[in-house]
Amino acid sequence: MAALAAACISAPGVAGPLTPRAPAWSELSPAERQVLAPLAPDWDQLEAQRRQKWLGIARRYPNLAPAEQQRIQQQMRAWSELTPAQRQAAREQYKSLKKLPPEQRQEVVQKWQEYQQLPPETRRELSARPGTPPAGAKPSPGETQSR
Amino acid sequence: MNDDEIAKKIRGYLDQSAAGLKPGTVYRLQLARSEALACFGDPKRAAELAIAGAGGTLGRRHVLADVRLWLGVLLIVGGVLYYQYWQSAQQAREIEDTDAAILTSELPIEAYLDRGFQNWLKHSEP
Numbered sequence: 001m002a003a004l005a006a007a008c009i010s011a012p013g014v015a016g017p018l019t020p021r022a023p024a025w026s027e028l029s030p031a032e033r034q035v036l037a038p039l040a041p042d043w044d045q046l047e048a049q050r051r052q053k054w055l056g057i058a059r060r061y062p063n064l065a066p067a068e069q070q071r072i073q074q075q076m077r078a079w080s081e082l083t084p085a086q087r088q089a090a091r092e093q094y095k096s097l098k099k100l101p102p103e104q105r106q107e108v109v110q111k112w113q114e115y116q117q118l119p120p121e122t123r124r125e126l127s128a129r130p131g132t133p134p135a136g137a138k139p140s141p142g143e144t145q146s147r
Numbered sequence: 148m149n150d151d152e153i154a155k156k157i158r159g160y161l162d163q164s165a166a167g168l169k170p171g172t173v174y175r176l177q178l179a180r181s182e183a184l185a186c187f188g189d190p191k192r193a194a195e196l197a198i199a200g201a202g203g204t205l206g207r208r209h210v211l212a213d214v215r216l217w218l219g220v221l222l223i224v225g226g227v228l229y230y231q232y233w234q235s236a237q238q239a240r241e242i243e244d245t246d247a248a249i250l251t252s253e254l255p256i257e258a259y260l261d262r263g264f265q266n267w268l269k270h271s272e273p
Contacts, residue, residue: 020239049239056243057250068251075250082256090259091245094252097259109253111271115264126270127263 022048023055035061038077046080 025043028036035058036043043051061069079087097108115123168176249259258264 053239053243053246056240057247060247064251071252072247072250075256078256079246079250082260086260087246090249090256091242093259093265094245094249097254108258108268111268112254112258112264115261115267118267123263123267125263126266127261129263129266 020048020052022046022051028055032058035073036076038073039080042080050080 025033025040032055033040036054039046039054046054057072061072064072082090097105100108118126249256
């Protein structure tokens with residue numbers, strides 16, 4: 001019993017049972033493979049946690065609106081190719097935008113389109129300005145790994 | 148009255164009392180006697196019995212305390228493991244929620260990573 005308790009208390013013993021399963025691409029159901037098709041080339045290299053996350057997203061997929069399904073398909077691979085720091089930065093930024101009042105949140109999409117229309121030098125200047133970007137955010141347009 | 152007469156009297160009283168013992172008491176006495184005889188050649192076991200006899204069920208209590216202690220340790224370890232599992236599941240769920248929201252949002256991923264856009268948003272805030 002003492003050995004069992006010691007095994008449970010030790011750190012590697014704790015990490016073991018908490019590590020999620022990492023199903024191979026061949027183990028996925030046809031529906032999951034269809035949804036996660038953009039990730040197929042890299043699937044078997046993804047960490048177990050990320051595979052589980054994508055499977056969770058695949059489970060939500062049938063309940064999404066067609067436009068949302070399309071956006072997920074378009075952005076899935078780009079998101080997967082970001083570095084962990086970039087993904088974390090994007091999550092932080094998403095959370096900060098989520099705190100905006102609903103009317104301002106609606107405007108953000110419109111403002112992104114307006115921002116895209118700005119001359120490249122203006123955007124470069126804006127990027128160079130000191131701010132409080134979330135850690136890992138790209139410093140200027142065009143440097144992102146995402147599509 | 149000499150010693151022999153006293154011994155006869157005592158024996159008489161003892162026989163009389165022994166005859167009036169309940170069957171259960173007689174059985175327990177027989178068990179105790181046979182156990183004592185069995186341990187007669189084993190000094191270690193005899194010492195354990197002596198301790199048990201002196202302190203009631205001391206030996207059994209010690210074992211019970213040990214079992215309770217280990218059950219307590221197992222409960223605590225189980226609780227810690229469950230909490231870690233729950234916390235890690237919650238964290239994974241939160242990341243999944245956020246990622247799904249980002250991927251389905253009308254804003255492209257670039258918008259969340261573009262420092263220029265973030266500065267421009269701050270600048271154009273009312």
